[in-house]
Every structure is written in C-alpha cells, then in structure tokens.
Amino acid sequence: xxxxxxxxxxxxxxxxxxxxxxxxxxxxxxxxxxxxxxxxxxxxxxxxxxxxxxxxxxxxxxxxxxxxxxxxxxxxxxxxxxxxxxxxxxxxxxxxxxxxxxxxxxxxxxxxxxxxxxxxxxxxxxxxxxxxxxxxxxxxxxxxxxxxxxxxxxxxxxxxxxxxxxxxxxxxxxxxxxxxxxxxxxxxxxxxxxxxxxxxxxxxxxxxxxxxxxxxxxxxxxxxxxxxxxxxxxxxxxxxxxxxxxxxxxxxxxxxxxxxxxxxxxxxxxxxxxxxxxxxxxxxxxxxxxxxxxxxxxxxxxxxxxxxxxxxxxxxxxxxxxxxxxxxxxxxxxxxxxxxxxxxxxxxxxxxxxxxxxxxxxxxxxxxxxxxxxxxxxxxxxxxxxxxxxxxxxxxxxxxxxxxxxxxxxxxxxxxxxxxxxxxxxxxxxxxxxxxxxxxxxxxxxxxxxxxxxxxxxxxxxxxxxxxxxxxxxxxxxxxxxxxxxxxxxxxxxx
Numbered sequence: 138x139x140x141x142x143x144x145x146x147x148x149x150x151x152x153x154x155x156x157x158x159x160x161x162x163x164x165x166x167x168x169x170x171x172x173x174x175x176x177x178x179x180x181x182x183x184x185x186x187x188x189x190x191x192x193x194x195x196x197x198x199x200x201x202x203x204x205x206x207x208x209x210x211x212x213x214x215x216x217x218x219x220x221x222x223x224x225x226x227x228x229x230x231x232x233x234x235x236x237x238x239x240x241x242x243x244x245x246x247x248x249x250x251x252x253x254x255x256x257x258x259x260x261x262x263x264x265x266x267x268x269x270x271x272x273x274x275x276x277x278x279x280x281x282x283x284x285x286x287x288x289x290x291x292x293x294x295x296x297x298x299x300x301x302x303x304x305x306x307x308x309x310x311x312x313x314x315x316x317x318x319x320x321x322x323x324x325x326x327x328x329x330x331x332x333x334x335x336x337x338x339x340x341x342x343x344x345x346x347x348x349x350x351x352x353x354x355x356x357x358x359x360x361x362x363x364x365x366x367x368x369x370x371x372x373x374x375x376x377x378x379x380x381x382x383x384x385x386x387x388x389x390x391x392x393x394x395x396x397x398x399x400x401x402x403x404x405x406x407x408x409x410x411x412x413x414x415x416x417x418x419x420x421x422x423x424x425x426x427x428x429x430x431x432x433x434x435x436x437x438x439x440x441x442x443x444x445x446x447x448x449x450x451x452x453x454x455x456x457x458x459x460x461x462x463x464x465x466x467x468x469x470x471x472x473x474x475x476x477x478x479x480x481x482x483x484x485x486x487x488x489x490x491x492x493x494x495x496x497x498x499x500x501x502x503x504x505x506x507x508x509x510x511x512x513x514x515x516x517x518x519x520x521x522x523x524x525x526x527x528x529x530x531x532x533x534x535x536x537x538x539x540x541x542x543x544x545x546x547x548x549x550x551x552x553x554x555x556x557x558x559x560x561x562x563x564x565x566x567x568x569x570x571x572x573x574x575x576x577x578x579x580x581x582x583x584x585x586x587x588x589x590x591x592x593x594x595x596x597x598x599x600x601x602x603x604x605x606x607x608x609x610x611x612x613x614x615x616x617x618x619x620x621x622x623x624x625x626x627x628x629x630x631x632x
Contacts, residue, residue, distance in 0.1 A: 138465055138518060139507060145469040149235045151338050152242060153185045158194055158357060159340045161201030162350025167358070168193040173330050178245040178477040179467045181513040187333050190358035192366035195325070198354040199372040202296045202323040205351030211321065215269040222269070222318050224346040226262040230255065232342055236335055238469075240307050244332035245476040245515070246431055247468040254307050261597040261613075265315035268618040272320060284632040290625040293321040294398060295374035297621065298367040300360070300388075302380050303329035303479050304434040304537075306336050312612045313377055314343070314353055320621040325354045325373070327364050331479050333357045360384065371395045375621070378402070379436070382606050400610030400620060402436065402603060404535045405563030408556035409439030409592060410578065412549075413447045415568035419590065421455045425541070427566060427592035429463060429519045432475050433487075433539035437564035437601075439592055441532055442543045443552050449545040453523045456543070457502040460519050465507060467514070477515040478538060484515040487538030491520055494531040494540065499524035501543070527555050535561070549574060553581045562605035566592045 155172060157164040166172075171189035176182070188194070213221075229236065237251035272291040279287040299313030306328055317324040328336040333355075340355045356363050364384075368376055368391040375398040378388055385401045392399055409424050411417075427439035444452045468476035478484045484506065491504050503520030519539040525532055532542045546552045556565060556578075565582040568590055569575050579587040585602040588594065595601060600613025611617050 138461055138463055139511065146238055146248075148242070149238055151235070151239060152334070156185060156187045156334065156337050156357070158188050158190055158198070159337070159344075159353070159355040160194070160198045161204070161354065162344065167191065168197075173358070175243065175334060176480065177242055178479050179469070179514045181515075184242060184334070187330070187337070187357040190356045190363040192362070194356050194358070195363055195366040195370060198325045198356045199296060199367075199370050201351040202325050202354055203372055205349060206293075206295055206323040208351075210323065210349050210352055213321065218318055218321065219266045219269045221347060222262055222266040222315075225318070225343050225348065226259060226266070228342050228346045229262070229339065230259060233258065236307060236338060239338055240335040241468040241476070243334040244303055244306065244479055245468055246305075247473040247476050248471060249473070250431065251307065251468075258307065258311070261311045261315060264597040264613075265311075265319045265618070268316070268319045268615065271615065271618045272622050281628075283630065286629040286631055288627040288629070290627060291619070291622040292625055294621055294623050295322060296372060297322050297324045297375045297377060298370065298373040299324055299326040300364050300367065300376070300378045300380065301326065301328055303332035304431060304436075306332050307339070309379060310336050310339060312379075312617070316618050316621045317353070318348070319618055322621050323352050325356060325367060327356050327358065327367050330357065330359050365391065368392065369394060373397060376400070377610070385608065398620070400612075401608035402610070402612060403563070403606065403608040405436050405438070405561045405603070405607050406441060406533065406535050406559050407437055407439045407561070407564040407566070407584065408441045408443055408559075408582065409566040410443045410552045410556060410568070411445065411448070411452060412552075412567065412569040412571070412574060413445040414570045416570065417448070417452065417455060420568035421452065421459050423568065423590075423592050424566070425456055425459050425519075428541040429460075429475060429539045430593060432478055433519075434479065434483075434537055435593070437586065437593060439564070439566050440536065440541055441527070441556075442541055443546050443555055444543055445552075446545045446547050449543070453501055453521070453543055456521055456541075460502045460521055463519050465516055465518060466511070475519060475539060478517060479515070481515055483537065484517060487517055487536060487540065490531055490534070490536045490538070490540060491517075494520070494522045494542070497525070497529040497531060498522040498542065503539075527558055533559070549578065553578060557581075557583045560606040561603075563603040563607035564588070564601070
C-alpha cells in the first residue's frame with residue numbers, strides 16, 4: 138500500500154526563498170516583515186517562506202483593488218476581458234507542468250492528480266471567458282403612464298475578497314479570479330497559509346498575460362490575521378469563502394459592518410449509498426475513491442458509506458481488498474495514488490479520529506501512520522471502519538482524511554433517513570441499477586450535489602453548492618457569475 142520514489146522531476150526555480158504579496162502589481166513583503174515557513178508535507182522539509190500578512194497589508198491590497206476597479210479596468214469591454222482570460226488560459230497551459238509540480242511539493246497531492254488539473258483549468262477558464270456578457274444591458278417593458286424607456290443593468294459589485302483552503306489551491310483560486318475577470322470586478326485573495334505557492338505562481342503568470350495592476354491581489358498569512366481583516370474590511374463588497382463552519386460563522390458576523398454579499402462553501406459529511414442491485418465492480422472502487430481521493434481532504438468526500446444489508450459483508454471485504462492496493466507515498470512518484478496529509482496538525486487530527494474509531498467500530502483495513510522512509514512526512518493509510526452506525530463520532534464529524542465509515546441499512550426509505558441525519562448538506566451519492574431508485578433517492582437527499590453511479594465529477598458550467606450547514610451560494614454556472622453583479626434599473630422619461 139506504499140509507493141517508492143522514482144526519479145523526481147527537477148524542482149521549479151520558483152521554489153525556495155522568500156515569497157511576497159502581490160499588491161497593486163508589486164511584489165512586496167508583509168509590512169511587519171513577518172514570514173511563515175513553507176513545509177513540504179511529503180518530507181517535513183522547508184520549501185521557503187511566505188509573507189505573514191496582517192490588517193495593514195490587507196488595507197493596502199483592498200485600496201489597490203478599489204483603485205483598479207474605479208480606474209481604467211472599469212472601461213474594459215467584454216471583448217477585451219474575454220481576450221484577457223484566454224491569454225491567461227494560454228500562458229497557464231504553457232506552464233502547467235511547473236504549476237502542477239509546485240502544487241505537489243506544497244500540499245502533497247500526487248502528480249497524477251495535479252497534472253490531471255490541466256484539462257479542468259482549461260475548461261474553467263474557457264467557461265468564464267464565455268460569461269463576460271453576463272452584465273449586458275437589457276431593455277425591459279414597463280407599465281408606466283406616459284413614454285418611458287426602462288433599462289436593466291448588471292454592473293459588477295466591486296472588490297471581492299476570496300479566502301480559499303489548502304486542499305486544492307489550483308482549483309479554488311479560479312472560483313474567485315475567474316468570475317472577477319469575467320464581470321469586471323477586482324479581487325483580493327487570501328490563500329491558506331499551508332498552501333500558497335501555486336497561487337502566487339499563477340498570479341505571476343497572470344501578470345505576464347497582461348492582467349492590469351490591482352485587478353488581482355494576493356495576500357498570504359494566517360486566517361486570524363489576514364483572513365479576518367479581509368472579512369471585516371469595509372472596502373470589500375463581497376466575500377467568497379471555502380472552509381470550516383466555525384470560520385464561516387465568524388465571517389458572517391464580520392460581514393455585518395458593511396452588509397457584504399457572501400458565498401460560503403463549507404464542510405460536509407456526505408452520504409454514499411450502495412444498494413443491493415449496484416454493480417459492485419464499479420461501486421467498490423467508486424465509493425472508496427469518493428472518500429480517499431486527495432487523501433480524504435475533499436469537502437464533498439462520501440465518508441458515510443451506507444450499504445444495503447444483503448451485500449454489506451461482501452462490500453466491506455471487497456472494499457478492504459481494494460484499499461490494500463492503493464499506493465500511498467511521495468506525490469513526486471508517478472505510481473503514487475495518495476500523498477500525505479497537509480500538515481502535522483492535520484495528521485494528528487486524523488489519527489485522533491482513527492483512535493476514536495477503534496473504540497467505536499471495527500477496523501477493516503488501514504488505521505496506521507506510515508513509518509520507515511515516510512516517517513518525516515504526514516502519511517496515514519487509507520482506513521475503513523465497519524460495524525458502524527450513524528450516531529458514532531466517526532460518522533457524525535468531518536475528519537478530512539482518508540477514513541471511511543461503512544453503515545448497513547435495509548430499505549430505501551431508511552437509507553434516505555440515515556443520509557439526511559446530519560447538519561451538513563454538501564453532497565451525496567448512490568449506486569444502483571434501478572432508475573426509479575436513482576430518481577427517488579437523488580431527489581430526496583438534502584444536498585447541493587448528488588452523483589448517481591459515479592462520485593466527485595464536476596463541470597464548471599454546471600457548478601455545485603451546499604445547503605444546511607454546508608453553506609450557500611453557487612460555484613460554477615451562470616449563477617456564479619451573476620453573483621458578482623448587482624441589478625440597476627434606469628427609467629428614462631422620453632415625453
């Protein structure tokens with residue numbers, strides 16, 4: 138279940154040394170001079186430093202974004218913005234091998250995963266390039282007495298603050314920068330302190346592609362310093378946040394000062410339901426990787442696997458066998474399927490939940506930290522617990538690691554009840570050959586996204602979002618772009 142490091146690709150020149158904030162087109166250190174060490178989760182070794190920013194740096198970045206929004210950028214036509222996004226698309230794809238390698242070194246995901254983001258990046262940028270006309274002026278009929286022309290405008294909201302997590306920066310940054318470029322907004326992005334390098338390199342490449350100074354800004358640092366300052370800032374018109382429920386609640390309270398618009402994509406404890414008529418050759422690896430992908434560090438991970446009792450024992454045995462074949466190791470090894478967790482802190486959290494699981498349920502496979510040549514990294518085996526129920530801690534709380542809990546059920550209605558017995562509502566899945574079951578259950582699951590006979594696929598033109606404690610707002614699709622605009626009515630008396 139472990140991989141051995143093959144010849145590693147050369148380290149990009151970007152790695153190493155001190156990395157600064159991008160503010161108003163300039164690369165500047167934190168005003169305080171403070172820095173944060175960047176750690177390679179595969180080895181525990183240092184990769185350099187990033188700026189440990191605070192409110193002073195956020196003030197400067199927001200001011201730069203406001204100046205750009207009110208400056209020449211406001212006069213760019215839809216065609217010019219579309220061409221700019223396509224220019225960004227081209228330069229990123231030309232440098233994508235480097236970006237993927239930086240992402241692997243910084244947050245641990247295997248190269249097989251980060252390299253695989255090339256096509257997704259192309260798709261998402263082309264999607265946003267196609268949305269630049271979302272703010273088109275439209276004439277509207279009216280019922281006013283006299284001769285009036287009524288128009289509906291969709292201007293950009295202004296300065297957008299983005300706060301993204303560490304589990305996929307090359308994905309997360311485009312949910313901020315993409316709609317900002319498409320609509321004419323400007324942005325200040327605060328990436329996670331555990332994984333900022335790929336975002337900073339993307340920002341460099343966007344500058345080279347011709348993005349005007351101040352249109353995009355990147356401020357690195359801790360959430361309690363830079364993140365909270367961005368959330369509270371009265372110069373920010375909209376906050377898009379991905380992360381924990383607790384942090385989101387703090388942001389909601391902080392947004393009250395100037396009634397910011399908010400978009401929240403939060404945690405999950407997603408159900409994945411396997412019915413007795415499912416094709417287990419597809420359902421076993423599909424459900425397993427619905428949990429283990431990205432070492433379980435995925436908000437939509439289907440960590441509660443409900444299996445119909447008639448096939449429960451067979452499913453657990455087959456999932457355990459499949460899990461044993463997963464290769465865990467350094468993400469630079471092309472044979473690696475799962476890399477390390479992001480940090481020692483996250484490793485300790487996941488191992489703590491595994492200890493709880495050993496007391497609550499039956500360990501079917503995994504459950505250990507990797508030792509030997511992997512001892513300095515933050516590796517844990519993919520883990521499956523069986524003999525579980527929906528009330529156990531490992532079935533209720535988001536672990537954010539490669540830990541699956543298998544729970545038996547009897548009837549379709551029971552599966553729906555169990556699936557919805559959670560405060561979260563981000564995603565869900567089901568496996569069945571019965572079209573009626575697929576339709577009934579997919580409609581009944583309280584979640585923003587439901588997959589049938591698959592798990593985790595995403596089209597930027599369709600998008601995703603959550604309900605209940607998993608947040609609100611939509612990522613992707615026309616709705617996402619329109620949330621960066623506001624409505625303005627203009628009445629012209631022609632009489």
